[in-house]
Amino acid sequence: MIxxxxxxxxxxxxxxxxxxxxxxxxxxxxxxxxxxxxxALAFALGWEGLFALMRKRAPEAHGITTxxxxxxxxxxxxALWQLGFAVSLGVILGELVFGGRGFGFVSPATAAxxxxxxxxxxxxLAQPTRDLALATVPGLVLLLVLGLISWRIxxxxxxxxxxxxxxxxxxxxxxxxxxxxxxxxxxxxxDPVSAATTNAGRWVYGALAGALIIVFAGxxxxxxxxxxxxxxxxxxxxxxxxHLVVLAHTYQRQNRHV
Amino acid sequence: MRPRFELAEGDRVAPGQVVFRDxxxxxxxxxxxxxxxxxxxxxxxxxxxxxxxxxxxxxAPGDAGGSAPGDDDPAAIRATLLERGFWPxxxxxxxxxxxxxxxxxxxxxxxxxxxxxxAPDPRLILAPQTExxxxxxxxxxxxxxxxxxxxxxxCAPLGPQNDRIRxxxxxxxxxxxxxxxxxxxxxxxxxxxxxxxxxxxxxAAIGHLFLTGRFHADRVISVTGPGSDQTRLIRxxxxxxxxxxxxxxxxxxLSGDATSGxxxxxxxxxxxxxxxxxxxxxxKRTWFRHAxxxxxxxxxxxxxxxxxxxxxLAVPMLRALSLGDSEMAERLGCLALVEEDVxxxxxxxxxxxxxxxxxxxVLNDLERDAP
Numbered sequence: 149m150i151x152x153x154x155x156x157x158x159x160x161x162x163x164x165x166x167x168x169x170x171x172x173x174x175x176x177x178x179x180x181x182x183x184x185x186x187x188a189l190a191f192a193l194g195w196e197g198l199f200a201l202m203r204k205r206a207p208e209a210h211g212i213t214t215x216x217x218x219x220x221x222x223x224x225x226x227a228l229w230q231l232g233f234a235v236s237l238g239v240i241l242g243e244l245v246f247g248g249r250g251f252g253f254v255s256p257a258t259a260a261x262x263x264x265x266x267x268x269x270x271x272x273l274a275q276p277t278r279d280l281a282l283a284t285v286p287g288l289v290l291l292l293v294l295g296l297i298s299w300r301i302x303x304x305x306x307x308x309x310x311x312x313x314x315x316x317x318x319x320x321x322x323x324x325x326x327x328x329x330x331x332x333x334x335x336x337x338x339d340p341v342s343a344a345t346t347n348a349g350r351w352v353y354g355a356l357a358g359a360l361i362i363v364f365a366g367x368x369x370x371x372x373x374x375x376x377x378x379x380x381x382x383x384x385x386x387x388x389x390x391h392l393v394v395l396a397h398t399y400q401r402q403n404r405h406v
Numbered sequence: 407m408r409p410r411f412e413l414a415e416g417d418r419v420a421p422g423q424v425v426f427r428d429x430x431x432x433x434x435x436x437x438x439x440x441x442x443x444x445x446x447x448x449x450x451x452x453x454x455x456x457x458x459x460x461x462x463x464x465x466a467p468g469d470a471g472g473s474a475p476g477d478d479d480p481a482a483i484r485a486t487l488l489e490r491g492f493w494p495x496x497x498x499x500x501x502x503x504x505x506x507x508x509x510x511x512x513x514x515x516x517x518x519x520x521x522x523x524x525a526p527d528p529r530l531i532l533a534p535q536t537e538x539x540x541x542x543x544x545x546x547x548x549x550x551x552x553x554x555x556x557x558x559x560x561c562a563p564l565g566p567q568n569d570r571i572r573x574x575x576x577x578x579x580x581x582x583x584x585x586x587x588x589x590x591x592x593x594x595x596x597x598x599x600x601x602x603x604x605x606x607x608x609x610a611a612i613g614h615l616f617l618t619g620r621f622h623a624d625r626v627i628s629v630t631g632p633g634s635d636q637t638r639l640i641r642x643x644x645x646x647x648x649x650x651x652x653x654x655x656x657x658x659x660l661s662g663d664a665t666s667g668x669x670x671x672x673x674x675x676x677x678x679x680x681x682x683x684x685x686x687x688x689x690k691r692t693w694f695r696h697a698x699x700x701x702x703x704x705x706x707x708x709x710x711x712x713x714x715x716x717x718x719l720a721v722p723m724l725r726a727l728s729l730g731d732s733e734m735a736e737r738l739g740c741l742a743l744v745e746e747d748v749x750x751x752x753x754x755x756x757x758x759x760x761x762x763x764x765x766x767x768v769l770n771d772l773e774r775d776a777p
Contacts, residue, residue: 247703343706401739
């Protein structure tokens with residue numbers, strides 16, 4: 149398969165990967181599903197259009213992935229204005245102030261969800277179901293094949309979490325772990341823009357994200373909040389990790405003997 | 407490069423005759439590869455040379471030749487190469503420039519391992535001129551105190567056996583045929599090391615010159631690409647007009663391979679391949695397309711990680727190049743690169759930036775600051 153050669157193609161691939169989780173949400177949602185989806189899309193694309201107008205650029209639609217991820221993890225009973233608030237903040241602070249998709253250092257969906265939880269303490273994110281986790285798999289495969297997520301991060305997160313469970317002597321249920329992690333891991337932690345960009349850095353980044361998930365979850369089962377905040381914190385540290393990898397690599401290059 | 411012409415428009419020229427010299431370094435001569443008439447001289451900004459066109463005509467006599475130049479004295483060899491127009495065949499690393507006349511490299515790399523798709527097979531090209539190639543490599547050993555590396559496909563050594571000549575085999579993807587890969591594996595650029603590179607056919611031409619005293623500029627190149635009905639090898643001269651080689655063109659032509667080739671009307675000095683593209687579809691220029699030329703971000707995909715063949719961190723490097731951060735680019739190892747090495751990066755990156763041009767800008771900065 150040809151790797152995507154434009155940012156629009158990357159967004160398209162990520163949107164396609166998000167379709168099965170969204171379909172699961174559509175079939176299982178108890179409240180209205182269309183209205184939050186429409187509102188989130190309208191806010192995300194609206195801000196993007198406004199910024200495009202201000203900057204005299206061609207309109208783009210990268211906000212679509214932000215909106216879809218937020219809708220999947222937002223609680224069913226969330227007020228529309230709260231959803232709009234979170235999406236607006238995420239899209240603007242996560243990427244538009246930096247110049248658009250790919251220029252920021254945090255995934256806008258991660259920013260939106262963490263700001264939602266910080267701003268409204270009573271709000272609890274939707275916890276992933278087994279169906280949602282299974283529906284993530286086709287997208288995971290697609291993104292892996294296209295090279296849009298790194299298997300190193302996946303492995304590092306899973307191994308770290310599993311080791312932490314083993315050390316703690318807690319009952320270890322791979323199915324429950326997969327359910328809790330799958331969606332956030334693929335669409336938040338592995339986001340190519342906010343993750344580390346060197347292969348060595350990806351191992352460290354994944355391990356950090358896994359450790360933070362365990363820290364944030366505490367003694368409780370892993371929740372969406374833990375995954376979202378782990379994604380936020382580790383993406384804040386990703387540039388530092390890359391910087392250290394570059395330093396180590398430069399040192400190694402200079403001391404090569406050929 | 408600013409030229410000083412020895413001939414004027416309308417003058418006849420024989421193959422191997424000096425047409426112009428570098429104004430700043432008059433030892434370096436540029437010769438005509440063919441017989442004909444100097445029909446057009448065009449200047450670019452600040453009196454740099456833009457084009458010098460020689461129209462061939464068959465009536466002109468061939469190279470009168472003369473006695474073979476001596477090949478014992480290194481200074482004499484250097485003078486012969488400079489005067490007979492072979493100096494521009496060399497490229498320095500770092501920076502990818504024509505070397506200064508007094509420059510002494512620490513090693514010379516002969517690239518006999520073009521592995522790009524449909525590149526001409528050097529074994530086929532060398533078969534009829536083995537003696538000339540061997541002699542050419544021997545002459546190169548007089549230019550350096552170090553070694554001459556012959557990088558070749560996996561087969562019996564193509565060059566002569568000598569304790570100053572090392573053979574190394576490379577095979578694999580396009581990157582295995584790039585001189586940067588060879589240098590990085592055998593004699594990496596660092597601590598003021600200077601390396602020259604030269605193409606196999608130039609070495610054979612140098613050998614021919616020192617054996618017979620005759621100028622022999624013919625190149626075997628391959629014509630490939632989706633716009634050509636079959637891949638074929640053609641004997642032509644460097645700098646030939648692509649339309650003359652390939653006949654009437656339906657679409658654009660690249661001088662070079664499909665990855666690093668540039669759209670051109672004439673065959674490039676270092677190119678051994680012409681890639682013909684299918685005719686471009688007419689596109690409507692709407693306001694949307696017009697506005698869509700805005701800059702995009704580089705999304706770090708897995709395809710970028712493997713875009714640079716050397717042990718160089720691709721994404722930090724492309725960021726340093728995009729920012730023009732020459733200090734960081736140098737620390738990441740950009741001195742080992744020239745434009746052809748980052749062509750894959752340009753193709754695979756979502757930003758649409760031309761990393762070859764960005765790399766040249768960074769190399770210019772570093773060269774200016776170099777001691």
